[in-house]
Amino acid sequence: MNNQERTNRISSGVVAAVSAAVVAVSGGVAWFASQTTDTPTPPKSSQTIQNPVQQPTTQPGNEQTASIYWLRSKDNSIDLVPQPLKIAATQPNQVLESAFKTLLAGPTEGTDSTTIPQGTQLLGLKADNNDVHVNLSENFTSGGGSTSMIGRVGQIVYTATSLNPKAQVYIEVNGKPLEVLGGEGVELEQPLTRESFQKNYPL
Numbered sequence: 001m002n003n004q005e006r007t008n009r010i011s012s013g014v015v016a017a018v019s020a021a022v023v024a025v026s027g028g029v030a031w032f033a034s035q036t037t038d039t040p041t042p043p044k045s046s047q048t049i050q051n052p053v054q055q056p057t058t059q060p061g062n063e064q065t066a067s068i069y070w071l072r073s074k075d076n077s078i079d080l081v082p083q084p085l086k087i088a089a090t091q092p093n094q095v096l097e098s099a100f101k102t103l104l105a106g107p108t109e110g111t112d113s114t115t116i117p118q119g120t121q122l123l124g125l126k127a128d129n130n131d132v133h134v135n136l137s138e139n140f141t142s143g144g145g146s147t148s149m150i151g152r153v154g155q156i157v158y159t160a161t162s163l164n165p166k167a168q169v170y171i172e173v174n175g176k177p178l179e180v181l182g183g184e185g186v187e188l189e190q191p192l193t194r195e196s197f198q199k200n201y202p203l
Contacts, residue, residue, distance in 0.1 A: 062088055062089070062090070063086055063087065063088045063089075064086070064087055064089060064095045064163070065084050065085065065086050065087070066084075066085050066087055066095050066096060066098075066099040066159075066162045066163055067082035067083060067084050067085065067099070067158075067159065067162040068082070068083050068085055068099050068100075068102055068103040068155075068159050068162070069081065069082055069083070069103070069154070069155045069158040069159050069162075070083060070107055070112030070113060070114055070155070071112065071113050071114060071115060071151050071154075071155065071203075072111065072112050072113070073113075077203055078147070078151060078203040079203070080154050080155065080158050080203070081112055082158070082162070083112070085098075085099055085102060087099065092127070093125055093126060093127050095163065096125055096127055096132070096159075096160065096162075096163065097122065097125050099159055099162065100122045100125060100134070100159060100160075101122060103116070103155065103159050104116060104120050104121065104122060106118065114151075114152070114155060115144055115147075115148040115149075115151040115152045115155070116140065116152045116155060116156075117139045117140065117142050117143050117144075117152075118139070119137070119139040120136055120137055120139040120140045121136070121137040121139070122134070122135070122136060122137075123135040123136060123137055123174070123175070124172075124175075127163075127164075127167070130164065130166060130167050130168055131167065131168050131170065131191070132160040132161065132164075132167050132168070132169050132170070133170045133172060134156055134160055134169065134170070134171055134172065135172040135173075135174075135175055136156075136171065136172065136173055137173070137174065138173060138174060140152070140173055140178075141173055141178070141181055141182060144182065145182075146182070146186055147203070148182075149181045149182040149186040150186060150201045150202075150203060151203060153171070153181065153186070153188065153192070153197070153201060154197055154201065154203060156169065156171055157169045157171075157192045157193070157194060157197050158194060158197075161193070161194055165194055166193070167193070168191035168192070168193055169190075169191055169192045169193065170190050170191050170192075171188065171190065171192065177190060178190075186201075
């Protein structure tokens with residue numbers, strides 16, 4: 001009787017020890033599995049979130065295409081002719097500022113011309129929603145007849161609206177709105193748009 005009780009005690013103790021070992025091992029396996037499967041997940045998810053966000057914001061903002069406008073004689077009229085210009089920019093207004101500096105430097109080749117006087121400088125430019133303010137130096141108002149005056153205004157208006165053809169343009173000289181241009185007194189009704197220029201100032 002004692003031997004049988006002792007055997008029962010041993011077997012039940014063995015069963016309990018084996019059960020405890022199984023539970024401990026399975027718990028450790030589950031913990032290890034959870035660590036090995038969960039740990040790599042955050043870097044992967046963070047990488048897939050970051051990459052698509054960074055590319056669209058940097059690439060389109062790096063380079064834009066603006067157009068600067070020259071004058072070209074055609075029969076008995078003068079046409080405004082665009083010259084596309086790819087410009088890398090990281091700051092607001094930088095694209096238009098670069099376009100205007102190229103415009104004011106004058107054409108370097110071809111038969112296109114400009115009636116903007118040499119020495120005209122860009123003193124400031126601000127594009128805000130649909131409004132573009134262009135501040136030029138005093139040289140802009142010197143020399144030329146009415147055709148020359150209208151031509152240079154057209155060059156400013158069309159270059160300023162090359163990124164937004166519906167924008168309104170305000171031309172300033174030394175920070176003051178330009179109301180009358182040149183000795184022949186070309187009156188400017190501001191703001192100017194491409195539509196109002198074609199209607200009121202035919203070349």
